[in-house]
Amino acid sequence: MDEGLYVGLISGTSVDAVDAAAVGFGAAGVRITAARAHPVPETLRRELLALGQGGSVDLDRLGELDTAVGRLFADAAVALLREHDIDPGRVRAIGSHGQTLRHRPAARLPFTLQVGDPSTIAERTGITTVADFRRRDLAAGGEGAPLVxxxxxxxxxxxxxxxxxxxxxxxxxxxxxxxxxxxxxxxxxxxxxxxxxxxxxxxxxxxxxxxxxxxxxxxxxxxxxxxxxxxxxxxxxxxxxxxxxxxxxxxxxxxxxxxxxxxxxxxxxxxxxxxxxxxxxxxxxxxxxxxxxxxxxxxxxxxxxxxxxxxxxxxxxxxxxxxxxxxxxxEWVEAAAFAWLARETLAGRPGNLPAVTGAGHPVVLGGIYPGARWPPDRPG
Incomplete structure (x- = not known):
């Protein structure tokens, strides 16, 4: 049975682009039906790179960056669907990794921080968005990574x-x-x-x-x-x-x-x-x-x-x-992975591997931000 499409979005530590992939899951297996590298504005890229290497940011600018990256990710999803003439109504969910600014699993109070407001993505695309995948694994005693x-x-x-x-x-x-x-x-x-x-x-x-x-x-x-x-x-x-x-x-x-x-x-x-x-x-x-x-x-x-x-x-x-x-x-495997993780979350299935992350037990990852068509049909 065809379960429809999921879109995966990720910008890695190189911040060279937002990778967007539309992924189909069904009886024929997994297929990447469309993919696109969406450019990151140079000024934003430079700032994110600096912060990722330990730079500091005040709370006002952090909030602005969260919104700016959320808009960028939403634009990446919309551009992918338009470029490949994909009806957004076919997309069950977007899985967004966000942009990592800090990952401190060994801190006294472990944390991981990604920007790219998922509410902004859901609002601007109209598509249910699953995001913030890493923190639940961290809360369960894991490293929060790798999840792929x-x-x-x-x-x-x-x-x-x-x-x-x-x-x-x-x-x-x-x-x-x-x-x-x-x-x-x-x-x-x-x-x-x-x-x-x-x-x-x-x-x-x-x-x-x-x-x-x-x-x-x-x-x-x-x-x-x-x-x-x-x-x-x-x-x-x-x-x-x-x-x-x-x-x-x-x-x-x-x-x-x-x-x-x-x-x-x-x-x-x-x-x-x-x-x-x-x-x-x-x-x-x-x-x-x-x-x-x-x-x-x-x-x-x-x-x-x-x-x-x-x-x-x-x-x-x-x-x-x-x-x-x-x-x-x-080049599209990681984006496809977050499409898959979104599918697992909507199905209520754990997305982490405790033997990999060190978490105490399997957990369902991420938060769900409803889109215009909610609730979606439950994936198989």
Missing amino acids: PAFHAALLRTPGRSRVVLNLGGIANITVLPGDPAAPVTGFDTGPANGLMDAWISRSRGDDFDRDGRWAASGRVAGELLARLLDDPYFAAAPPKSTGREVFNLEWLERHLQGPHAAHAPEDIQATLLALTAGSVARAVREHAAGTEELLVCGGGARNPVLLAALAAALPELAVATTDTCGLAP
């Missing part, structure tokens, strides 16, 4: 084949999918990915990102610097664990670039940051996913051939491919 592994498990787990799904966004995270159906799915954030590389090339050259990894490929890995970066306690910490740009940012990098490391050429530092991503992922897979046969890569970093080559070299025992091989375009 539940989606990976639902779509990409195959009995008899041990897989790891690697998401390369601003931060890298893995989902361990054992071939044994009785074994639990696990996963965690492995460390930085595109976020640090984007920040460094922006600082050094004024570019938003390193297209195809070309600048990193022009440099040489600084071995001693790489070892120093990999010595950060986060990489040795046991899961469950999660992190973000408020930890792995330019300030973190600059602390390691003092003394003898200050003289490295900018392109060598970029090459080293790429090697840091590949090396920290390889360490995580070897320590926590023994017996894995295949690494499936998604996220924006899946389109970086230099990074994929570095991963293949660091994990020669694995077959490395993108989720294209499973029928899921890598």
